[in-house]
Every structure is written in C-alpha cells, then in structure tokens.
Amino acid sequence: MALVHIDALHKHFGSNHVLKGIDLDIEEGQVIALIGRSGSGKSTLLRTINGLESFDEGRIEVDGERIHPHETDLRALRQKVGMVFQQFNLFPHLSAGQNVMLATRIVKKMPEQDAVDLAKAMLLKVGLQDKFDAYPDQLSGGQQQRVAIARALAMQPRVLLCDEITSALDPELVNEVLAVVRNLAAEGITLIMVTHEMRFAREVGDKLVFMYQGRIHESGDPQTLFANPQTPELASFIGSIN
Amino acid sequence: MNEIALSAIIRNLLEGAAWTLGLSLTAFVLGGIAGLILLFARIAKNPLPRRLAQAYIEVFQGTPLLMQLFIIFFGGSLIGLEVSPWIAAALGLTLFTSAYLGEIWRGCVESVPKGQWEASASLALTHVEQMRHVILPQALRIAIAPTVGFSVQVVKGTAVTSIIGFVELTKTGSMLANATFQPFLVFGLVALGYFALCYPLSAYSRVLERKIHGSRAH
Amino acid sequence: MSYQFDFVAVFDYSSVLLAGTAHTLLLTTVGAVAGLGIGILGAVSRAWQIKPFDRIFAVYVELIRNTPFLIQLFFIYFGLPSLGFRLDEWQAAILAVIINLGAYTTEIVRAGIEATPRGQIEAAESLAMTRPQIFRHVVLPPALAKVWPAICSQMVIVMLGTSVCSQIAAEELTFAANFIQSRNFRAFETYFIVTVIYFVLAVAVRQLLTQAGLRLLGRRAR
Numbered sequence: 001m002a003l004v005h006i007d008a009l010h011k012h013f014g015s016n017h018v019l020k021g022i023d024l025d026i027e028e029g030q031v032i033a034l035i036g037r038s039g040s041g042k043s044t045l046l047r048t049i050n051g052l053e054s055f056d057e058g059r060i061e062v063d064g065e066r067i068h069p070h071e072t073d074l075r076a077l078r079q080k081v082g083m084v085f086q087q088f089n090l091f092p093h094l095s096a097g098q099n100v101m102l103a104t105r106i107v108k109k110m111p112e113q114d115a116v117d118l119a120k121a122m123l124l125k126v127g128l129q130d131k132f133d134a135y136p137d138q139l140s141g142g143q144q145q146r147v148a149i150a151r152a153l154a155m156q157p158r159v160l161l162c163d164e165i166t167s168a169l170d171p172e173l174v175n176e177v178l179a180v181v182r183n184l185a186a187e188g189i190t191l192i193m194v195t196h197e198m199r200f201a202r203e204v205g206d207k208l209v210f211m212y213q214g215r216i217h218e219s220g221d222p223q224t225l226f227a228n229p230q231t232p233e234l235a236s237f238i239g240s241i242n
Numbered sequence: 243m244n245e246i247a248l249s250a251i252i253r254n255l256l257e258g259a260a261w262t263l264g265l266s267l268t269a270f271v272l273g274g275i276a277g278l279i280l281l282f283a284r285i286a287k288n289p290l291p292r293r294l295a296q297a298y299i300e301v302f303q304g305t306p307l308l309m310q311l312f313i314i315f316f317g318g319s320l321i322g323l324e325v326s327p328w329i330a331a332a333l334g335l336t337l338f339t340s341a342y343l344g345e346i347w348r349g350c351v352e353s354v355p356k357g358q359w360e361a362s363a364s365l366a367l368t369h370v371e372q373m374r375h376v377i378l379p380q381a382l383r384i385a386i387a388p389t390v391g392f393s394v395q396v397v398k399g400t401a402v403t404s405i406i407g408f409v410e411l412t413k414t415g416s417m418l419a420n421a422t423f424q425p426f427l428v429f430g431l432v433a434l435g436y437f438a439l440c441y442p443l444s445a446y447s448r449v450l451e452r453k454i455h456g457s458r459a460h
Numbered sequence: 461m462s463y464q465f466d467f468v469a470v471f472d473y474s475s476v477l478l479a480g481t482a483h484t485l486l487l488t489t490v491g492a493v494a495g496l497g498i499g500i501l502g503a504v505s506r507a508w509q510i511k512p513f514d515r516i517f518a519v520y521v522e523l524i525r526n527t528p529f530l531i532q533l534f535f536i537y538f539g540l541p542s543l544g545f546r547l548d549e550w551q552a553a554i555l556a557v558i559i560n561l562g563a564y565t566t567e568i569v570r571a572g573i574e575a576t577p578r579g580q581i582e583a584a585e586s587l588a589m590t591r592p593q594i595f596r597h598v599v600l601p602p603a604l605a606k607v608w609p610a611i612c613s614q615m616v617i618v619m620l621g622t623s624v625c626s627q628i629a630a631e632e633l634t635f636a637a638n639f640i641q642s643r644n645f646r647a648f649e650t651y652f653i654v655t656v657i658y659f660v661l662a663v664a665v666r667q668l669l670t671q672a673g674l675r676l677l678g679r680r681a682r
Binding site: 301303304305306307308309310312313316317320321394398399400401402404405412415416419424425426428429430432433436437440441444 | 463522523525526527528529530531532534535538539540541542543616620621623624626627634637647648651652654655658659662663
Binding site: 050051052074075081082083085087089090091093102106107148152155161 | 355357358360361362363364365366367368371375376379380383
C-alpha cells in the first residue's frame with residue numbers, strides 16, 4: 001500500500017479545468033520532484049494533498065487517512081502531512097522556537113518542556129540551534145525557511161510537502177536550504193517537492209513527475225528522464241530551464 | 243449684557259468639555275465592546291451573523307449620526323421610554339462607534355497575509371486556534387494605530403449630540419455665544435477645546451503608525 | 461393604547477423632501493469638487509515641500525481634522541461676522557463643507573502621492589520631463605486612482621455630515637425633516653423616512669463616485 005495514493009483527481013477553478021485526472025502513488029521514503037511550467041497544475045496538486053485546495057472528483061489517501069472532495073475536517077490528515085511554503089510564512093509575532101513549538105503545544109498537547117526540547121532538536125537539525133529566541137525579521141530568508149522546515153518537522157509528519165521553497169530566496173541562500181532538504185531525504189523522510197532546481201531534482205529525487213496542462217505528462221527515474229525525455233514537451237521544458 | 247467675564251466663559255466651557263470627554267469615553271468603551279462582537283460576527287464562518295453584522299455596519303455608516311440620534315430620541319418615547327438626552331447621546335454614539343470599530347478591526351484581521359492562515363492550517367490548527375494564536379495577535383498590533391485614530395472621530399461626533407440637547411462643549415458654547423454676544427471668541431475657544439482633546443490622539447496615532455511600519459513585527 | 465404609525469403624513473410634504481434632497485446633493489457636489497481641488501493643491505505642497513504652502517496646509521489640515529464640523533460651521537456663520545465677514549446660511553454651509561473636505565482630501569491624496577515608487581519619477585526625469593509634467597502625467601493619475609476609494613468614503617461621510625447644516629437654517633434635507641415634523645407632529649416617522657433617504661443617497665453617491673473613478677482614472681480606482 002502506497003503512503004500517498006491519488007486516484008483520478010479532478011479540479012476546476014471556475015471554468016478552468018486545472019487537474020484533469022491525476023493518478024499518483026508515492027511510497028514511504030520516496031523523494032518526488034514535481035516539475036512543469038507555471039499553470040501546469042503542480043502547485044495545485046501539491047496543495048490538495050493537505051487540503052489547502054479542495055478538489056471536485058477523485059480521492060486522496062495519506063497513510064490510510066482518506067480525503068473526500070470538499071472535506072472540511074482535515075485535522076487528522078494535516079497531522080500526517082507537513083508543508084513548507086515558498087514565502088516561508090513564519091508567524092512574525094513568535095520567535096523561531098515559539099514558531100516550532102506552537103502546533104506541538106496546542107495541537108498535540110505536548111507538555112511545555114517536551115515541546116521546548118523537541119523544538120531545540122528540530123532547530124539543531126536545520127543548523128539553527130542558536131536562533132531559538134530570534135524573531136523571523138532578525139533572520140535571513142534562508143534561515144527563515146529552515147525554521148519553517150523545523151516547524152513542519154516538529155509535528156513528525158509522514159510526508160513533507162515543499163512548495164517551491166527556494167524560489168523566494170536570494171541565489172546565495174538557496175544552497176543552505178537545499179542542504180537541509182538533502183539531509184532529510186537521506187534520513188528517509190518522504191518528500192514531495194514542487195521545484196525549479198533541476199539539478200537538485202535530478203540528484204536527490206527518486207521520481208520525477210512532469211506536469212503539463214493539468215495532467216502527468218511523463219514520470220519516472222530522474223536520471224533517465226533528463227537524459228532521455230520521451231515527449232517533446234518535456235524536452236522543450238528541460239531545454240528552456242538550462 | 244457683555245459683562246460675563248472671560249474666566250466665567252472658560253469655566254463653563256471646561257465643564258462642558260468634561261461632559262464631552264465623559265461621553266467620548268463611554269461611547270468608546272461600550273462601542274469597543276460592541277465592535278468586538280461585530281468583528282466576530284463579521285469574520286464568522288456562518289454566513290448569517292456575517293450578513294447581519296454587515297447590514298448593521300452599512301446602515302450606521304450610511305446614515306447621519308444626527309438622524310440616528312433623532313430616531314433613538316423619538317423612537318424611545320414612542321415605546322413609552324423617557325429617553326434623556328444623555329441616554330440618547332450615549333446610546334447613539336455607542337452604536338455609531340461600534341459600526342466603525344467593527345469594520346476597522348475586520349480590515350486588520352483581513353490584512354494578515356493569507357500565508358499565515360495556510361501555514362497554521364497546515365499545522366493542523368482549528369479555526370479557533372488559528373484565530374487565537376496566529377491571526378488575532380497580529381491583527382491586534384495592526385489595529386492599535388487606526389483605533390486610536392478613530393477615537394478622534396468619536397470625540398468630534400459628540401458635538402452632534404448638542405443638537406438633541408445634551409449639554410456638552412458645543413451646547414455650552416452655543417448658550418454662551420447667545421448670552422455674551424461674542425460668538426467669535428466663544429466658538430474659537432470651543433474649537434480650541436476640541437483641538438486640545440483631539441490633537442494628542444491624532445499625533446499619537448501617527449507615532450504608532452510609524453512605529454509599526456518602521457519596526458519589527460513583534 | 462398603542463401608537464399608530466402614519467408615514468403618509470410625511471409624504472404629504474414630498475415636495476419639501478425633494479427640495480431638501482436636492483439641496484443636500486448640491487451642497488455635497490460643490491463641496492466635493494472644490495474640496496478635491498484644494499486637496500490636490502494641498503497634497504502637492506505637502507508632498508513636494510513647496511514653501512511656505514506646505515506649512516500652511518499642515519496647520520490647516522490639523523486644525524480642521526481635530527475639530528468638529530459643527531463647530532467649524534458655527535465659527536464661520538456666527539463667528540466670522542464679528543470680523544466683518546457676513547455670509548448667508550448657504551454661503552456658510554458651502555464654505556464649511558469645502559474647507560472640511562479640502563483638509564481630508566489633502567491628507568488622503570498626499571498619502572497616494574508619497575506612495576509613488578521612486579523609480580517612476582526617476583524614469584520620468586530621465587525622459588527629460590519637467591516637474592509639472594511629471595506631476596501631471598506620472599504622479600497624479602496613479603496616486604488618485606490608488607486613493608480613490610478613500611476619497612469616495614470621505615465624500616459620503618461629508619454628505620452625511622451636512623445634516624448638521626440644519627443648525628444654521630440652511631434648508632437641506634435635515635432642515636426639511638425638522639420643518640415637516642413641526643407641522644405634522646410625526647417626528648419618528650419623519651426622521652425615519654429621511655434616514656432612509658440619506659441611506660439611499662449614500663449608496664447612490666458611492667456608486668456614482670466609484671463609477672466616475674473607473675471612467676476617469678481607469679481600472680485601478682476600485
């Protein structure tokens with residue numbers, strides 16, 4: 001049984017059919033790179049997996065937790081699915097440590113001291129153990145994004161969604177974030193990432209999924225696909241990126 | 243008849259100003275409480291309280307304060323209540339204040355970026371937890387400057403209550419102007435009185451505004 | 461004994477209501493046009509620090525924004541004659557509305573002008589445009605478009621505020637209401653109907669101004 005199972009998923013934004021029947025299985029420990037042009041539906045697909053977007057038809061199952069179309073009670077699901085955003089979305093009124101602790105305290109009802117210890121461990125994992133009391137606006141973009149990763153990891157999700165997490169960063173800050181993600185992949189955390197970092201996708205990804213006009217146009221082993229795209233669309237996409 | 247001394251004029255005006263201040267505080271505090279209820283109705287998930295609150299706000303922002311006061315004043319006597327000018331003034335200004343504060347605060351809640359909702363949702367927080375821990379703390383910070391700024395409108399709004407016979411600064415001024423035949427002096431002093439009440443609030447709200455834009459977000 | 465509502469007693473005076481409505485709208489229109497003009501002048505002086513007008517406008521804005529409209533009206537109508545300025549009730553009302561709205565629009569438009577990105581002005585300067593040209597073509601249109609919703613709100617607020625002009629016997633809508641209820645002794649019904657009229661006017665004026673903004677300033681003015 002796949003960890004994430006997506007079956008015949010359809011979604012419309014008004015008259016715009018953005019997801020046209022997506023089938024995708026993701027195994028435990030896999031790193032999935034979702035690529036494609038803007039508007040191809042890759043971010044929308046990612047966001048349906050933790051219910052930030054509703055969908056019209058089909059079904060999604062994460063670790064046995066099924067989401068129905070227009071489901072509204074997503075608490076159980078979201079404890080299993082973490083997310084990291086392009087714009088970090090740290091809570092500006094809370095310190096880095098408090099950002100990481102917030103959900104473990106109030107959702108998981110973890111005792112204060114345990115939450116603090118866990119938050120420290122998570123910040124250590126992303127190399128920011130000395131930033132526990134720093135506020136987001138005292139951190140660089142790369143550091144903020146690492147705190148955001150720590151915040152998601154503290155919930156011990158079964159799968160982590162990454163939505164273009166390096167796109168808002170200055171070029172010199174991209175690598176420190178990618179290094180963290182590489183470590184997570186090495187630890188065997190299941191990752192689904194929408195990304196424009198092709199080299200990274202190729203190096204770290206177990207599976208490449210190329211989205212085109214709301215469909216999975218091509219998918220498979222990254223090395224093979226990059227070397228040998230089967231469709232002209234993927235070939236042209238790879239050409240335009242490099 | 244021109245013999246009323248300047249000191250007497252000032253003493254009377256100060257007494258009027260005290261009533262202006264008292265009415266302003268009453269309306270601001272009660273209007274703030276009602277405004278908070280309106281805010282929660284306005285951002286509720288259920289559309290019924292949302293629409294009711296919106297209608298309330300539109301009516302009170304779309305009609306003159308003077309008419310609201312008249313309706314309370316004359317409406318009360320219709321249902322057999324003897325409405326004193328003080329009660330009518332306090333009630334009218336409270337309703338007026340609540341409509342504006344409710345709307346200002348809703349704007350503050352909505353100005354919290356969408357990413358904050360999404361990030362807290364993805365951490366499995368419920369709607370109430372998102373509000374309590376993530377959205378309202380940020381909205382509160384944003385709200386302080388415009389709230390202080392709006393208090394100036396409340397103070398100025400109290401002048402209208404003179405028309406239904408509540409004796410505050412403006413009414414005192416009108417009576418003194420008639421008695422002394424010195425309208426230029428008296429209304430000049432009255433204006434000065436309002437300015438003394440309002441300017442510090444305006445200036446403080448600007449300082450707060452600058453602080454928020456210039457500083458860190460905590 | 462329960463009270464019998466009698467709204468017909470109000471509509472017996474519909475011509476008075478109509479005249480009052482027309483006068484309220486007239487007062488608002490004149491005030492809005494002239495007030496906006498003052499506001500733009502004031503905003504330029506303040507934003508571009510044109511001496512000594514920037515100082516004068518700063519004081520004017522603070523004085524007006526920190527005192528009630530009713531007092532401004534009384535000061536003009538009752539106070540100014542001591543200085544030899546005698547205005548009739550309409551002149552006083554119109555002057556008060558213009559002065560009041562001018563102060564608010566100065567602040568609103570100034571905020572719009574100051575939000576102009578530096579690069580826009582630099583781009584215009586590099587095209588060898590003069591300062592007035594830059595202001596007229598590059599700075600003002602987007603600034604007005606940006607703050608148009610705030611201007612609309614302020615104009616509606618001022619229109620509703622003109623109801624206190626009845627206190628100097630300017631025969632606008634509230635004056636009409638006072639007159640009618642003194643004749644038919646139906647205070648509640650009269651004020652209720654007039655409140656409804658004000659509400660309709662507020663909605664209509666807001667719509668009209670929004671549409672005008674779209675027409676004149678383009679899509680951004682919404």
